[in-house]
Amino acid sequence: MISFEPTEDQRLIQETVGELAKTTLAPRAREFEAAREVADDVQQVIGEMGLALAAVPEAHGGQELGLLTAVLINEGLSRGDSATPFGLHGFGPYVWAAQELASSDQLTDLLTPLAAGKPGGAVAWSEVKARKDRAAFVTTASKSGDGYTLSGSKCFVGGVAAADRFIVFADVEGEATDAPWSGSGAFVVKRDAPGLKLGKRHETLGLACADFGRLELDGVDVNEADRLRGGDDFVAATLRFFARYSLTVAARQVGLCKSSFDITRDYCDIREAFGKPIGHFQAVAFTLADRHMDAESAGELCRRAAWAWDARKPFETCLAYTAQAVAHAHEAAMRCGDDAVQLHGGAGFMRDVIVEKMMRDAKQTALVGMTAEQMDQVAALVACRAKLTPELVLPTPDAQAILT
Numbered sequence: 001m002i003s004f005e006p007t008e009d010q011r012l013i014q015e016t017v018g019e020l021a022k023t024t025l026a027p028r029a030r031e032f033e034a035a036r037e038v039a040d041d042v043q044q045v046i047g048e049m050g051l052a053l054a055a056v057p058e059a060h061g062g063q064e065l066g067l068l069t070a071v072l073i074n075e076g077l078s079r080g081d082s083a084t085p086f087g088l089h090g091f092g093p094y095v096w097a098a099q100e101l102a103s104s105d106q107l108t109d110l111l112t113p114l115a116a117g118k119p120g121g122a123v124a125w126s127e128v129k130a131r132k133d134r135a136a137f138v139t140t141a142s143k144s145g146d147g148y149t150l151s152g153s154k155c156f157v158g159g160v161a162a163a164d165r166f167i168v169f170a171d172v173e174g175e176a177t178d179a180p181w182s183g184s185g186a187f188v189v190k191r192d193a194p195g196l197k198l199g200k201r202h203e204t205l206g207l208a209c210a211d212f213g214r215l216e217l218d219g220v221d222v223n224e225a226d227r228l229r230g231g232d233d234f235v236a237a238t239l240r241f242f243a244r245y246s247l248t249v250a251a252r253q254v255g256l257c258k259s260s261f262d263i264t265r266d267y268c269d270i271r272e273a274f275g276k277p278i279g280h281f282q283a284v285a286f287t288l289a290d291r292h293m294d295a296e297s298a299g300e301l302c303r304r305a306a307w308a309w310d311a312r313k314p315f316e317t318c319l320a321y322t323a324q325a326v327a328h329a330h331e332a333a334m335r336c337g338d339d340a341v342q343l344h345g346g347a348g349f350m351r352d353v354i355v356e357k358m359m360r361d362a363k364q365t366a367l368v369g370m371t372a373e374q375m376d377q378v379a380a381l382v383a384c385r386a387k388l389t390p391e392l393v394l395p396t397p398d399a400q401a402i403l404t
Protein backbone atom coordinates (compact mmCIF):
# COMPACT_ATOMS: atom_id res chain seq x y z
CA MET A 1 0.00 0.00 0.00
CA ILE A 2 1.28 3.49 -0.82
CA SER A 3 1.49 5.81 2.17
CA PHE A 4 3.09 9.23 1.97
CA GLU A 5 2.93 9.73 5.71
CA PRO A 6 6.53 10.75 6.52
CA THR A 7 8.53 8.58 8.88
CA GLU A 8 9.83 10.18 12.08
CA ASP A 9 13.25 10.71 10.42
CA GLN A 10 11.64 12.29 7.37
CA ARG A 11 9.47 14.56 9.49
CA LEU A 12 12.47 15.83 11.45
CA ILE A 13 14.44 16.42 8.25
CA GLN A 14 11.49 18.23 6.67
CA GLU A 15 11.19 20.52 9.70
CA THR A 16 14.90 21.32 9.78
CA VAL A 17 15.15 21.85 6.03
CA GLY A 18 11.95 23.94 6.04
CA GLU A 19 13.34 26.20 8.75
CA LEU A 20 16.65 26.59 6.89
CA ALA A 21 14.81 27.41 3.66
CA LYS A 22 12.68 30.03 5.37
CA THR A 23 15.28 31.71 7.55
CA THR A 24 18.37 31.45 5.33
CA LEU A 25 17.81 30.44 1.70
CA ALA A 26 14.83 32.65 0.86
CA PRO A 27 16.29 35.83 2.39
CA ARG A 28 19.73 35.21 0.82
CA ALA A 29 18.64 34.04 -2.65
CA ARG A 30 19.49 37.39 -4.26
CA GLU A 31 22.85 37.49 -2.44
CA PHE A 32 23.81 34.08 -3.89
CA GLU A 33 22.57 35.14 -7.31
CA ALA A 34 24.72 38.30 -7.29
CA ALA A 35 27.77 36.47 -5.91
CA ARG A 36 27.25 33.68 -8.49
CA GLU A 37 27.79 31.09 -5.76
CA VAL A 38 26.25 29.77 -2.57
CA ALA A 39 28.03 31.27 0.46
CA ASP A 40 30.53 29.06 2.32
CA ASP A 41 28.67 29.24 5.63
CA VAL A 42 25.56 27.75 4.00
CA GLN A 43 27.61 25.10 2.18
CA GLN A 44 29.08 24.16 5.53
CA VAL A 45 25.78 23.95 7.40
CA ILE A 46 24.18 21.81 4.71
CA GLY A 47 27.34 19.69 4.41
CA GLU A 48 27.33 19.04 8.18
CA MET A 49 23.68 17.97 8.01
CA GLY A 50 24.71 15.29 5.47
CA LEU A 51 21.76 16.16 3.22
CA ALA A 52 23.53 15.42 -0.08
CA LEU A 53 24.14 11.82 0.97
CA ALA A 54 20.74 11.18 2.57
CA ALA A 55 19.87 8.40 0.11
CA VAL A 56 23.37 6.85 0.02
CA PRO A 57 23.96 3.57 1.94
CA GLU A 58 25.51 3.99 5.38
CA ALA A 59 28.45 1.83 4.29
CA HIS A 60 29.43 4.63 1.89
CA GLY A 61 29.04 7.51 4.32
CA GLY A 62 25.34 8.21 3.73
CA GLN A 63 22.21 8.01 5.84
CA GLU A 64 20.43 5.30 3.82
CA LEU A 65 17.08 7.12 4.00
CA GLY A 66 15.98 6.43 0.43
CA LEU A 67 15.06 8.43 -2.64
CA LEU A 68 11.81 9.67 -1.09
CA THR A 69 13.81 11.43 1.63
CA ALA A 70 16.07 12.98 -1.02
CA VAL A 71 12.97 14.19 -2.85
CA LEU A 72 11.60 15.76 0.35
CA ILE A 73 14.96 17.45 1.01
CA ASN A 74 15.18 18.88 -2.51
CA GLU A 75 11.61 20.13 -2.38
CA GLY A 76 12.14 21.65 1.07
CA LEU A 77 15.35 23.50 0.16
CA SER A 78 13.75 24.78 -3.03
CA ARG A 79 10.86 26.31 -1.16
CA GLY A 80 13.49 28.77 0.05
CA ASP A 81 15.28 29.11 -3.30
CA SER A 82 15.11 26.56 -6.08
CA ALA A 83 18.48 27.66 -7.52
CA THR A 84 20.44 27.01 -4.32
CA PRO A 85 20.50 23.18 -4.57
CA PHE A 86 22.22 23.49 -7.97
CA GLY A 87 25.03 25.44 -6.29
CA LEU A 88 25.35 23.11 -3.29
CA HIS A 89 28.19 20.61 -3.09
CA GLY A 90 26.95 17.08 -3.66
CA PHE A 91 23.53 18.00 -5.04
CA GLY A 92 24.45 17.56 -8.71
CA PRO A 93 24.26 14.36 -10.77
CA TYR A 94 27.60 13.01 -9.43
CA VAL A 95 26.26 11.17 -6.37
CA TRP A 96 23.50 9.55 -8.44
CA ALA A 97 25.83 8.54 -11.27
CA ALA A 98 28.36 7.13 -8.81
CA GLN A 99 25.71 5.03 -7.02
CA GLU A 100 24.48 3.42 -10.22
CA LEU A 101 27.76 2.98 -12.09
CA ALA A 102 30.48 2.34 -9.49
CA SER A 103 31.39 -0.92 -7.77
CA SER A 104 31.20 -0.94 -3.98
CA ASP A 105 34.94 -0.18 -3.55
CA GLN A 106 34.84 2.54 -6.20
CA LEU A 107 31.80 4.09 -4.54
CA THR A 108 33.55 4.40 -1.18
CA ASP A 109 36.44 6.14 -2.91
CA LEU A 110 34.14 8.45 -4.89
CA LEU A 111 31.96 9.53 -1.97
CA THR A 112 34.48 9.72 0.89
CA PRO A 113 35.53 13.33 0.16
CA LEU A 114 31.87 14.45 0.14
CA ALA A 115 31.14 12.64 3.40
CA ALA A 116 34.10 14.54 4.89
CA GLY A 117 32.56 17.87 3.84
CA LYS A 118 34.64 18.40 0.67
CA PRO A 119 32.98 19.56 -2.59
CA GLY A 120 32.77 16.19 -4.41
CA GLY A 121 32.65 15.67 -8.15
CA ALA A 122 30.80 16.47 -11.35
CA VAL A 123 29.40 14.59 -14.34
CA ALA A 124 30.61 15.27 -17.89
CA TRP A 125 27.99 13.80 -20.23
CA SER A 126 27.04 16.61 -22.64
CA GLU A 127 29.28 17.34 -25.59
CA VAL A 128 30.23 20.24 -27.79
CA LYS A 129 30.39 18.29 -31.04
CA ALA A 130 27.70 16.28 -32.80
CA ARG A 131 27.86 12.66 -33.85
CA LYS A 132 25.60 11.63 -36.70
CA ASP A 133 26.33 7.93 -37.28
CA ARG A 134 24.93 6.45 -34.02
CA ALA A 135 23.84 7.24 -30.46
CA ALA A 136 27.27 7.56 -28.89
CA PHE A 137 29.82 10.04 -27.56
CA VAL A 138 32.27 12.02 -29.64
CA THR A 139 34.69 11.93 -26.71
CA THR A 140 36.81 8.83 -27.14
CA ALA A 141 38.48 6.38 -24.78
CA SER A 142 41.30 4.63 -26.65
CA LYS A 143 42.93 1.59 -25.14
CA SER A 144 46.49 2.29 -24.03
CA GLY A 145 48.54 -0.18 -21.99
CA ASP A 146 46.46 -1.30 -19.02
CA GLY A 147 44.12 1.67 -19.25
CA TYR A 148 42.57 4.23 -21.60
CA THR A 149 43.37 7.63 -23.04
CA LEU A 150 40.46 10.10 -23.11
CA SER A 151 40.08 12.94 -25.63
CA GLY A 152 37.17 15.26 -26.32
CA SER A 153 35.24 18.37 -25.30
CA LYS A 154 32.43 18.43 -22.75
CA CYS A 155 30.01 21.21 -21.90
CA PHE A 156 27.27 22.19 -19.41
CA VAL A 157 29.18 20.42 -16.61
CA GLY A 158 27.51 21.48 -13.35
CA GLY A 159 29.74 22.26 -10.35
CA VAL A 160 32.82 22.05 -12.54
CA ALA A 161 34.77 24.75 -10.69
CA ALA A 162 34.85 23.06 -7.27
CA ALA A 163 34.82 19.41 -8.39
CA ASP A 164 37.78 17.29 -7.31
CA ARG A 165 37.01 14.65 -9.93
CA PHE A 166 34.78 14.01 -12.92
CA ILE A 167 32.73 11.10 -14.18
CA VAL A 168 33.42 11.39 -17.91
CA PHE A 169 31.31 9.50 -20.45
CA ALA A 170 33.06 8.42 -23.66
CA ASP A 171 32.91 6.06 -26.63
CA VAL A 172 35.30 3.17 -25.97
CA GLU A 173 37.50 2.17 -28.87
CA GLY A 174 36.58 -1.15 -30.43
CA GLU A 175 33.56 -1.90 -28.19
CA ALA A 176 30.66 -0.58 -30.28
CA THR A 177 28.27 -3.10 -31.84
CA ASP A 178 24.97 -2.47 -33.65
CA ALA A 179 23.21 -1.96 -30.31
CA PRO A 180 22.53 1.66 -29.30
CA TRP A 181 25.03 3.13 -26.84
CA SER A 182 26.94 -0.17 -26.98
CA GLY A 183 30.42 1.37 -26.99
CA SER A 184 29.73 3.75 -24.15
CA GLY A 185 31.79 3.87 -20.98
CA ALA A 186 32.26 6.06 -17.91
CA PHE A 187 35.60 6.95 -16.37
CA VAL A 188 36.74 8.75 -13.24
CA VAL A 189 39.19 11.54 -14.00
CA LYS A 190 40.93 13.43 -11.22
CA ARG A 191 40.96 17.19 -11.46
CA ASP A 192 44.77 17.39 -11.57
CA ALA A 193 45.11 14.74 -14.32
CA PRO A 194 47.56 15.89 -17.02
CA GLY A 195 45.65 16.86 -20.18
CA LEU A 196 42.48 17.92 -18.34
CA LYS A 197 41.56 21.57 -18.69
CA LEU A 198 38.59 23.53 -17.35
CA GLY A 199 37.00 25.81 -19.95
CA LYS A 200 34.98 28.95 -19.52
CA ARG A 201 31.88 29.19 -17.36
CA HIS A 202 28.60 29.32 -19.31
CA GLU A 203 26.52 32.46 -18.86
CA THR A 204 23.01 31.26 -18.01
CA LEU A 205 19.38 32.33 -18.06
CA GLY A 206 18.84 31.39 -14.42
CA LEU A 207 20.39 29.38 -11.57
CA ALA A 208 23.09 32.04 -11.33
CA CYS A 209 24.46 30.72 -8.02
CA ALA A 210 25.46 27.49 -9.77
CA ASP A 211 28.34 27.16 -12.21
CA PHE A 212 28.20 25.23 -15.48
CA GLY A 213 31.30 25.00 -17.61
CA ARG A 214 33.33 23.36 -20.33
CA LEU A 215 35.85 20.57 -19.84
CA GLU A 216 38.59 19.73 -22.33
CA LEU A 217 40.28 16.33 -22.35
CA ASP A 218 43.44 16.17 -24.40
CA GLY A 219 44.97 12.71 -24.07
CA VAL A 220 44.05 12.14 -20.41
CA ASP A 221 45.29 8.75 -19.16
CA VAL A 222 43.19 6.68 -16.75
CA ASN A 223 43.58 3.16 -15.36
CA GLU A 224 41.25 0.20 -15.82
CA ALA A 225 40.32 0.67 -12.14
CA ASP A 226 38.96 4.12 -13.03
CA ARG A 227 36.35 2.67 -15.39
CA LEU A 228 32.82 2.54 -13.97
CA ARG A 229 31.09 -0.48 -15.45
CA GLY A 230 27.57 -0.14 -14.04
CA GLY A 231 27.23 -3.82 -13.10
CA ASP A 232 25.85 -6.19 -15.76
CA ASP A 233 24.11 -3.62 -17.90
CA PHE A 234 25.81 -0.24 -18.33
CA VAL A 235 23.01 1.31 -20.39
CA ALA A 236 20.30 0.32 -17.89
CA ALA A 237 22.45 1.64 -15.03
CA THR A 238 22.92 4.93 -16.90
CA LEU A 239 19.19 5.19 -17.43
CA ARG A 240 18.57 4.55 -13.71
CA PHE A 241 21.07 7.29 -12.89
CA PHE A 242 19.32 9.81 -15.15
CA ALA A 243 15.85 8.87 -13.93
CA ARG A 244 16.66 9.05 -10.22
CA TYR A 245 18.65 12.28 -10.50
CA SER A 246 15.96 13.85 -12.68
CA LEU A 247 13.42 13.06 -9.96
CA THR A 248 15.38 15.10 -7.40
CA VAL A 249 15.46 17.96 -9.91
CA ALA A 250 11.68 17.62 -10.39
CA ALA A 251 11.32 17.89 -6.60
CA ARG A 252 13.08 21.28 -6.85
CA GLN A 253 10.44 22.30 -9.36
CA VAL A 254 7.79 21.28 -6.83
CA GLY A 255 9.43 23.53 -4.22
CA LEU A 256 9.41 26.34 -6.77
CA CYS A 257 5.72 25.73 -7.60
CA LYS A 258 4.76 25.86 -3.93
CA SER A 259 6.78 28.94 -3.00
CA SER A 260 5.76 30.91 -6.12
CA PHE A 261 2.13 30.01 -5.38
CA ASP A 262 2.40 31.15 -1.73
CA ILE A 263 4.03 34.45 -2.70
CA THR A 264 1.51 35.10 -5.47
CA ARG A 265 -1.54 34.22 -3.39
CA ASP A 266 -0.36 36.61 -0.66
CA TYR A 267 0.15 39.35 -3.23
CA CYS A 268 -3.33 38.78 -4.66
CA ASP A 269 -4.70 39.32 -1.14
CA ILE A 270 -3.07 42.73 -0.69
CA ARG A 271 -3.18 44.19 -4.20
CA GLU A 272 -6.56 45.83 -4.72
CA ALA A 273 -8.38 46.89 -7.88
CA PHE A 274 -11.80 48.54 -7.94
CA GLY A 275 -12.02 48.31 -4.16
CA LYS A 276 -11.34 44.60 -3.70
CA PRO A 277 -8.30 42.31 -3.62
CA ILE A 278 -7.43 41.07 -7.12
CA GLY A 279 -7.75 37.51 -5.81
CA HIS A 280 -11.50 38.13 -5.60
CA PHE A 281 -11.76 38.43 -9.39
CA GLN A 282 -12.65 35.04 -10.82
CA ALA A 283 -10.07 35.15 -13.60
CA VAL A 284 -7.32 35.58 -11.01
CA ALA A 285 -8.81 33.12 -8.51
CA PHE A 286 -9.12 30.38 -11.14
CA THR A 287 -5.50 30.89 -12.17
CA LEU A 288 -4.45 30.59 -8.53
CA ALA A 289 -6.55 27.43 -8.12
CA ASP A 290 -4.96 25.89 -11.22
CA ARG A 291 -1.43 26.65 -10.02
CA HIS A 292 -2.26 25.23 -6.61
CA MET A 293 -3.38 22.00 -8.32
CA ASP A 294 -0.14 22.01 -10.33
CA ALA A 295 1.96 22.28 -7.19
CA GLU A 296 0.05 19.63 -5.26
CA SER A 297 -0.18 17.13 -8.12
CA ALA A 298 3.49 17.51 -9.07
CA GLY A 299 4.46 16.94 -5.44
CA GLU A 300 2.34 13.79 -5.14
CA LEU A 301 3.62 12.35 -8.45
CA CYS A 302 7.22 12.87 -7.28
CA ARG A 303 6.49 11.15 -3.98
CA ARG A 304 4.84 8.20 -5.75
CA ALA A 305 7.80 7.77 -8.09
CA ALA A 306 10.33 7.95 -5.24
CA TRP A 307 8.26 5.48 -3.23
CA ALA A 308 8.31 3.04 -6.18
CA TRP A 309 12.13 3.14 -6.38
CA ASP A 310 12.48 2.72 -2.61
CA ALA A 311 9.97 -0.16 -2.62
CA ARG A 312 11.98 -1.80 -5.45
CA LYS A 313 9.02 -1.98 -7.79
CA PRO A 314 9.75 -3.28 -11.34
CA PHE A 315 12.07 -1.03 -13.35
CA GLU A 316 9.38 -0.15 -15.89
CA THR A 317 6.98 0.92 -13.13
CA CYS A 318 9.65 3.12 -11.52
CA LEU A 319 10.55 4.61 -14.88
CA ALA A 320 6.92 5.25 -15.86
CA TYR A 321 6.10 6.94 -12.52
CA THR A 322 9.32 8.96 -12.76
CA ALA A 323 8.59 10.05 -16.32
CA GLN A 324 5.11 11.24 -15.36
CA ALA A 325 6.43 13.06 -12.27
CA VAL A 326 9.31 14.79 -14.03
CA ALA A 327 7.36 15.82 -17.12
CA HIS A 328 4.50 17.15 -15.02
CA ALA A 329 6.75 18.96 -12.52
CA HIS A 330 8.65 20.76 -15.30
CA GLU A 331 5.47 21.91 -16.99
CA ALA A 332 3.84 22.82 -13.65
CA ALA A 333 6.84 24.92 -12.62
CA MET A 334 6.84 26.76 -15.94
CA ARG A 335 3.16 27.60 -15.49
CA CYS A 336 3.65 28.58 -11.82
CA GLY A 337 6.64 30.81 -12.61
CA ASP A 338 4.89 32.42 -15.57
CA ASP A 339 1.63 33.09 -13.70
CA ALA A 340 3.48 34.37 -10.63
CA VAL A 341 5.02 37.06 -12.84
CA GLN A 342 1.73 37.68 -14.61
CA LEU A 343 -0.34 38.11 -11.44
CA HIS A 344 2.21 40.51 -9.98
CA GLY A 345 1.58 42.74 -12.97
CA GLY A 346 4.42 45.08 -13.96
CA ALA A 347 6.05 44.53 -10.57
CA GLY A 348 6.52 40.88 -11.52
CA PHE A 349 8.80 41.89 -14.36
CA MET A 350 11.09 43.91 -12.12
CA ARG A 351 14.10 42.56 -10.28
CA ASP A 352 12.70 44.02 -7.04
CA VAL A 353 10.31 41.06 -6.84
CA ILE A 354 11.60 37.48 -6.50
CA VAL A 355 9.06 35.91 -8.88
CA GLU A 356 10.97 37.05 -11.99
CA LYS A 357 13.92 34.97 -10.74
CA MET A 358 11.62 32.00 -10.15
CA MET A 359 10.37 32.14 -13.72
CA ARG A 360 13.93 32.15 -15.09
CA ASP A 361 15.05 29.39 -12.72
CA ALA A 362 12.05 27.24 -13.68
CA LYS A 363 13.02 27.32 -17.34
CA GLN A 364 16.58 26.30 -16.76
CA THR A 365 15.69 23.62 -14.27
CA ALA A 366 13.41 22.06 -16.90
CA LEU A 367 16.46 21.36 -19.06
CA VAL A 368 18.58 19.49 -16.53
CA GLY A 369 19.01 15.75 -16.95
CA MET A 370 15.98 14.39 -18.75
CA THR A 371 13.68 17.09 -20.12
CA ALA A 372 9.86 17.16 -20.07
CA GLU A 373 9.75 15.99 -23.69
CA GLN A 374 12.20 13.16 -23.08
CA MET A 375 10.14 12.06 -20.08
CA ASP A 376 6.93 12.42 -22.13
CA GLN A 377 8.57 10.08 -24.62
CA VAL A 378 9.19 7.53 -21.86
CA ALA A 379 5.65 7.92 -20.48
CA ALA A 380 4.20 7.48 -23.98
CA LEU A 381 6.26 4.34 -24.64
CA VAL A 382 5.10 2.80 -21.36
CA ALA A 383 1.48 3.89 -21.84
CA CYS A 384 1.43 2.41 -25.36
CA ARG A 385 3.20 -0.76 -24.20
CA ALA A 386 6.02 -0.09 -26.65
CA LYS A 387 9.55 -1.33 -26.09
CA LEU A 388 11.70 1.01 -23.99
CA THR A 389 14.75 1.26 -26.20
CA PRO A 390 17.55 3.29 -24.59
CA GLU A 391 18.17 5.02 -27.90
CA LEU A 392 14.76 6.66 -27.64
CA VAL A 393 15.00 7.34 -23.95
CA LEU A 394 18.49 8.45 -22.91
CA PRO A 395 19.33 12.09 -23.64
CA THR A 396 21.72 12.16 -26.57
CA PRO A 397 24.83 14.06 -25.55
CA ASP A 398 25.69 15.29 -29.00
CA ALA A 399 23.15 17.98 -29.74
CA GLN A 400 25.25 20.91 -28.62
CA ALA A 401 26.85 21.37 -32.02
CA ILE A 402 25.28 24.82 -31.96
CA LEU A 403 28.02 25.81 -29.51
CA THR A 404 31.33 26.98 -30.87
Ligand SMILES: Cc1cc2nc3c(=O)[nH]c(=O)nc-3n(C[C@H](O)[C@H](O)[C@H](O)COP(=O)(O)OP(=O)(O)OC[C@H]3O[C@@H](n4cnc5c(N)ncnc54)[C@H](O)[C@@H]3O)c2cc1C
Binds near residue numbers: 122125364377392
Ligand atom coordinates in the same frame (compact mmCIF):
# COMPACT_ATOMS: atom_id res chain seq x y z
C1 LIG B 1 21.01 23.79 -15.64
C2 LIG B 1 21.59 22.64 -16.41
C3 LIG B 1 22.47 21.76 -15.76
C4 LIG B 1 23.09 20.74 -16.47
N1 LIG B 1 24.02 19.94 -15.86
C5 LIG B 1 24.73 19.07 -16.61
C6 LIG B 1 25.84 18.35 -16.03
O1 LIG B 1 26.16 18.49 -14.84
N2 LIG B 1 26.54 17.50 -16.84
C7 LIG B 1 26.22 17.33 -18.15
O2 LIG B 1 26.91 16.59 -18.83
N3 LIG B 1 25.17 17.99 -18.73
C8 LIG B 1 24.43 18.85 -17.98
N4 LIG B 1 23.39 19.54 -18.55
C9 LIG B 1 22.95 19.22 -19.90
C10 LIG B 1 21.62 18.48 -19.86
O3 LIG B 1 21.79 17.16 -19.39
C11 LIG B 1 21.02 18.52 -21.26
O4 LIG B 1 20.84 19.88 -21.60
C12 LIG B 1 19.70 17.79 -21.30
O5 LIG B 1 19.92 16.41 -21.15
C13 LIG B 1 18.99 18.03 -22.63
O6 LIG B 1 19.83 17.61 -23.66
P1 LIG B 1 20.24 18.59 -24.84
O7 LIG B 1 20.70 19.89 -24.27
O8 LIG B 1 21.16 17.83 -25.71
O9 LIG B 1 18.88 18.90 -25.55
P2 LIG B 1 18.42 18.28 -26.93
O10 LIG B 1 18.53 16.79 -26.82
O11 LIG B 1 19.11 18.98 -28.04
O12 LIG B 1 16.89 18.68 -26.90
C14 LIG B 1 16.29 19.64 -27.77
C15 LIG B 1 14.78 19.44 -27.65
O13 LIG B 1 14.45 18.14 -28.13
C16 LIG B 1 13.78 17.40 -27.13
N5 LIG B 1 14.21 16.00 -27.17
C17 LIG B 1 15.49 15.54 -27.20
N6 LIG B 1 15.50 14.19 -27.18
C18 LIG B 1 14.22 13.78 -27.15
C19 LIG B 1 13.60 12.52 -27.11
N7 LIG B 1 14.31 11.39 -27.08
N8 LIG B 1 12.26 12.47 -27.07
C20 LIG B 1 11.52 13.62 -27.08
N9 LIG B 1 12.06 14.85 -27.10
C21 LIG B 1 13.38 14.94 -27.13
C22 LIG B 1 14.21 18.04 -25.81
O14 LIG B 1 13.28 17.84 -24.77
C23 LIG B 1 14.32 19.50 -26.20
O15 LIG B 1 13.05 20.09 -26.15
C24 LIG B 1 22.77 20.55 -17.84
C25 LIG B 1 21.83 21.40 -18.47
C26 LIG B 1 21.26 22.44 -17.77
C27 LIG B 1 20.30 23.37 -18.47
